[in-house]
Amino acid sequence: MPAKLLSSPTKNAIQKTLAAQLLSTATTADPITFDDVDGLPNLPGVLVIRRVDTAGAATPAFREYIEYSGTSGNTVLITTRNVDGSNAALTHPVGSIVEFIPDVIWADRIYDALSNVVSIADLSVDLTKIVTPSGTQSLSGKTFSDAITLAQIATPANPSAGRNKIYTKSDDKVYRLTSAGVESEVGSSSLTTKGDLQTFSTVAARLGVGTNGQRLVAASGETTGLVWQSTTLGYAQVVANQSSITSIVDLTSLTVDVTVPAGARIRITGAGTFTQASTSGSIELTIFEGATQLVEAMEQVPTAALQQAIYATVILTPSTGAHTYKLRARTATGAGAATLSAAATNPAYILVEMI
Numbered sequence: 001m002p003a004k005l006l007s008s009p010t011k012n013a014i015q016k017t018l019a020a021q022l023l024s025t026a027t028t029a030d031p032i033t034f035d036d037v038d039g040l041p042n043l044p045g046v047l048v049i050r051r052v053d054t055a056g057a058a059t060p061a062f063r064e065y066i067e068y069s070g071t072s073g074n075t076v077l078i079t080t081r082n083v084d085g086s087n088a089a090l091t092h093p094v095g096s097i098v099e100f101i102p103d104v105i106w107a108d109r110i111y112d113a114l115s116n117v118v119s120i121a122d123l124s125v126d127l128t129k130i131v132t133p134s135g136t137q138s139l140s141g142k143t144f145s146d147a148i149t150l151a152q153i154a155t156p157a158n159p160s161a162g163r164n165k166i167y168t169k170s171d172d173k174v175y176r177l178t179s180a181g182v183e184s185e186v187g188s189s190s191l192t193t194k195g196d197l198q199t200f201s202t203v204a205a206r207l208g209v210g211t212n213g214q215r216l217v218a219a220s221g222e223t224t225g226l227v228w229q230s231t232t233l234g235y236a237q238v239v240a241n242q243s244s245i246t247s248i249v250d251l252t253s254l255t256v257d258v259t260v261p262a263g264a265r266i267r268i269t270g271a272g273t274f275t276q277a278s279t280s281g282s283i284e285l286t287i288f289e290g291a292t293q294l295v296e297a298m299e300q301v302p303t304a305a306l307q308q309a310i311y312a313t314v315i316l317t318p319s320t321g322a323h324t325y326k327l328r329a330r331t332a333t334g335a336g337a338a339t340l341s342a343a344a345t346n347p348a349y350i351l352v353e354m355i
Contacts, residue, residue, distance in 0.1 A: 281334015
């Protein structure tokens, strides 16, 4: 249990006598009885019994200092016997002189208490040990067990270098002010639109929402390290027929120019519906980049003039940058030319998308 500050009497030169014998076996919370406790506050204190006898002669062999916790009726309640360690717990007879005078125990408690907040060297308040109600003070390792009240300040002065000020304004928001005079709302968000993302570069940063169908991709070259990208890199379609296809030929308007991001994997899909005059002929649909064939798809046309859908798909991880892909077709087997049959409800198309 930590030591308590000890109270002084409310009157000077208080001297009392024991109204009941105090045995050496009396201990904590036992009473010391007087005729009255006039001048003794109900607070912790210290007394000395038989410092002197009834004739005023010093009696060091019988002297005992006792700490008490407070008053109760005409008694004080013992906290510690022989509190200064100078003697022992003794038996004291009725009529023994009891005094309430300054002593080393009382003084040491005051010293210990003050040394927790005052510099011993010059008696100034030690600001490293207490929190002052005003002025500038550095705090560390503190735990606040209740809410902190911040003053509303419209335009506070800039703090010194390496420090920040936290305060509120009349709008009841919390603000931070740096030594450079930069003010920002604490806990504020730069988000403005549904779907925006809070990201980070060297500071918190807003990444605006992408457009429908886009996906979020890691991109180290971007400020926030992120970028919205469309999954569709390129698309072209036709809704008109193209006839007289015999040897390999580019399909009109079914060419796309795309820009491929670094490390992207793409899927290229070509589709069209074809007819052929010949019975049991076959038609080949191919995807090219420049003069390089990437994939081919061939379908048999079992009956002349029967429409046959053909799909060609290839998955690639091309180099970063610009690429051009196109659809080509030819009559692979059978007599007679083929026709690409396309309409608004059944377009032929080429699609390049990230996967």
